[in-house]
Amino acid sequence: MRTLAIAVLTLLAGTALAAAEAPGLQQLRTQLKTAQEANDKPAIIELSRRIVAIAPNDSDTWDTLAQTQLETDDLDGLGRTLDAWRKAFQRPPAAIGDFRAGLCFKRGDYQCAEQHWLAFIATKPSAADVATNYDNLAELCAAQARWADHASYRTKAVAAQDTAARRVSRACAFLRLHKWDAAYADMAKANKMDATDAQVEEWLPQFERLQQFLPQIKPLDAQIAKSPNDPAVAGLLLERARVFILAGRPLLAIDDGERAFKLQPASMRARIELAEALLDAGQPENAAKLDVDRYLRRGEDKHVSDQALRELGMLDARLSANPKDADALVARARILRDLRQFTLALADANAALAINDKSAAAHFEAAQDLDGLDRQKEALLHARIATELDPQNSNLWFFRGVLERQRADFAGAVASQTRSIEISESLVALSEREQCERRIGKTAEADADLHRIRQLAPKK
Numbered sequence: 001m002r003t004l005a006i007a008v009l010t011l012l013a014g015t016a017l018a019a020a021e022a023p024g025l026q027q028l029r030t031q032l033k034t035a036q037e038a039n040d041k042p043a044i045i046e047l048s049r050r051i052v053a054i055a056p057n058d059s060d061t062w063d064t065l066a067q068t069q070l071e072t073d074d075l076d077g078l079g080r081t082l083d084a085w086r087k088a089f090q091r092p093p094a095a096i097g098d099f100r101a102g103l104c105f106k107r108g109d110y111q112c113a114e115q116h117w118l119a120f121i122a123t124k125p126s127a128a129d130v131a132t133n134y135d136n137l138a139e140l141c142a143a144q145a146r147w148a149d150h151a152s153y154r155t156k157a158v159a160a161q162d163t164a165a166r167r168v169s170r171a172c173a174f175l176r177l178h179k180w181d182a183a184y185a186d187m188a189k190a191n192k193m194d195a196t197d198a199q200v201e202e203w204l205p206q207f208e209r210l211q212q213f214l215p216q217i218k219p220l221d222a223q224i225a226k227s228p229n230d231p232a233v234a235g236l237l238l239e240r241a242r243v244f245i246l247a248g249r250p251l252l253a254i255d256d257g258e259r260a261f262k263l264q265p266a267s268m269r270a271r272i273e274l275a276e277a278l279l280d281a282g283q284p285e286n287a288a289k290l291d292v293d294r295y296l297r298r299g300e301d302k303h304v305s306d307q308a309l310r311e312l313g314m315l316d317a318r319l320s321a322n323p324k325d326a327d328a329l330v331a332r333a334r335i336l337r338d339l340r341q342f343t344l345a346l347a348d349a350n351a352a353l354a355i356n357d358k359s360a361a362a363h364f365e366a367a368q369d370l371d372g373l374d375r376q377k378e379a380l381l382h383a384r385i386a387t388e389l390d391p392q393n394s395n396l397w398f399f400r401g402v403l404e405r406q407r408a409d410f411a412g413a414v415a416s417q418t419r420s421i422e423i424s425e426s427l428v429a430l431s432e433r434e435q436c437e438r439r440i441g442k443t444a445e446a447d448a449d450l451h452r453i454r455q456l457a458p459k460k
Contacts, residue, residue, distance in 0.1 A: 025054050032061070044068045045077070056088040059095070066099045070106070078103050094123040098133065110140050131161035138173070147176040164194035168203050175252065178221055180214060183207070206248065213247040234260040234270065235313070241273050245280065245303060253277035266320065268332055268348075269312040272296075272339065276304050291347075297339045304339065311335055326352040326359055333365045342372035360390035367399065376406050387416075394423035401432055410436040427456055 028051050035043035048065035052058055062085045069078040082100055086092045101116030117133045117140075125133075134157035141150035154170035167190035174183035187207045190200050220240040227233055241256035257274030264270055275292030278284070284294045299305050312335055318328040333348035346369035352362040363386040370379035383400040390396055401416030417433035420426070434449035 025051065028054070032064075036064075041068050041072050045072070045074070052084075052088070059089075059093050062088070062093075063095055066095075070099060070102050073106065075103060075106055094120055094125065097123075098129075101133075101136070105136070105140060110144055113140055127161050131157045131166070134160060135166070135169070138169070147173070151177055151179075162193075164190040164197040165199040167193065168197075168199040171207070172203070175210075175249070176255070178217075180218070184211070210247045210249055213243050216243050229263075231263045234263040234267065237263070238267075238270055238273055238309075238313070241277065242306075242309065245273070245277060250277045250280035254281060264316070264320075267313075267316045268336070268344070269309055269316055271344075272304060272312060272336075272341075273309065291343045292341055293343075295340045308335055308339060324355050326355040326362060329355070330359070330361045330365050333369065337365070337369055337372060340372070342369045345369040346373065358389060360386045360393065360396065363389065364396055364399070367403070371403065376403055379403055380407060387419075391419075392423060394420045394426070394429070397423065398426070398429050398432070401429070401436075405432065405436055410439045414440070414442070425456075427453060430456070 028047055032044065032047040032051065035047055045065060045068050048061050048068070051061045052065065055061070062081070066078060066081050066085070069075075069081060078099065082096055082103070085096055097116045097120040101113045101120065104110070104112035104116060114137060117137050121130055121133050134153050138150050138153035138157065141147070141153060151170065151173040154166070154173045158166045158170055167186045171183045171186035171190065174180075174186065184207065187200075187204065190197065191204055194200060217240060220236055220243070224233055224236050224240065237256040237260040241253040241260065244250070244253035244256065254274065254277045257270060257277050261267065261270040261274050271290050272292065275287040275290045276296060278287040278290075279292075279294060279296060287294070287296075296304065312332065315328050315332040315335070318325055319332070322328075329348045329352035333345040333352070336342075336345035336348065346366060349362055349366040349369055352359060353366065356362065363382045367379040367382035367386060370376070370382065380400070380403040383396065383403050386396045387393070387400050397416050397420035401413040401420060404410075404413035404416055413436040414433055417429045417436065420429045421433065430449050430453050434446045434453065437443075437446035437449065
């Protein structure tokens with residue numbers, strides 16, 4: 001009898017506890033719903049945790065918790081959630097694998113992510129989930145530049161659930177493979193399916209713009225395909241990269257620029273074209289790895305000038321034939337300085353000086369490059385050497401005077417500008433000297449220079 005009484009009391013206590021928990025659980029669910037309506041993600045995570053602690057078989061709330069942690073990049077928390085969710089069920093829900101794939105992808109473990117997404121697809125979820133996971137797999141391949149696999153997964157996503165947006169995504173995938181006809185067929189299909197789709201509206205004008213350049217691109221495709229790994233093909237790759245830049249397709253230009261740069265790593269034209277494409281693609285940090293900064297000079301069309309690229313290409317060829325051509329290095333440095341790439345310009349100027357340290361032109365170039373890098377003290381040393389090596393060059397004396405003025409050596413600046421004027425009188429040298437004369441109290445001389453400036457100034 002005593003044993004029976006204990007059993008009855010235990011049963012009654014359990015029933016009472018369950019009855020006591022039910023209102024609390026219901027209250028948590030109500031609070032969770034309110035948090036979801038307010039999109040209060042920290043509250044959603046905390047309330048979901050409390051609910052599954054009480055009701056570990058509640059898959060919907062586990063799903064909510066995992067999804068919110070994935071969206072908020074709470075990756076460590078998501079890992080713990082997935083482990084606990086798996087332990088709560090004898091047969092873990094397939095969704096756990098989907099979330100595990102998302103976690104691996106966020107952590108950059110692409111092999112793990114691909115395995116889990118393929119495993120989830122093998123469980124035969126809904127067509128919508130299959131298509132979404134193939135979309136995810138396509139993005140995963142894009143992150144690894146696996147463009148053939150990228151297009152293959154896009155095709156599988158379209159097969160699972162065909163939409164205008166997916167057609168556009170596959171069209172873009174075909175662009176990376178230069179499958180122009182297939183890309184434009186998908187874009188036409190997407191436009192026919194839903195011309196108001198946001199992806200169609202964004203990409204259709206870009207495809208129309210690129211189409212204007214295809215007559216230039218396709219012949220280059222054919223030529224490059226004949227010998228894709230020959231170093232001599234680098235010029236064709238750069239020519240095609242230039243067309244892609246003008247067509248507004250920087251990612252395609254990056255592909256060609258990287259190939260050209262790999263084939264000819266000493267090519268400054270390849271470096272500049274690749275950097276321009278990277279900047280256009282919003283990747284200044286990658287351009288900086290090439291020693292090209294975001295201040296790369298562009299023309300009114302927002303592109304590096306064709307002339308600068310042509311001249312860089314010709315100088316690259318000269319240096320390829322004769323790496324000891326100091327004049328070519330100085331000339332290339334001058335173009336790089338004009339493009340506001342002072343680090344690269346200085347490297348070429350220093351390379352020229354290593355070949356011929358008696359070159360006034362190389363010292364002058366180094367001085368200007370150092371000035372561009374705000375290293376005026378070093379610049380002045382090179383400017384002084386340049387004037388010693390070529391004392392009859394008025395430009396060298398003028399620039400030396402400018403640097404001396406910047407270093408507050410006004411007497412020295414007056415002397416340098418005087419030498420410049422004696423060799424070849426100019427308004428800018430007179431103006432520089434007049435300013436410096438006033439700084440050291442030579443008012444009469446400054447007034448005389450001002451009078452001469454007014455005489456030489458163009459009449460209005």
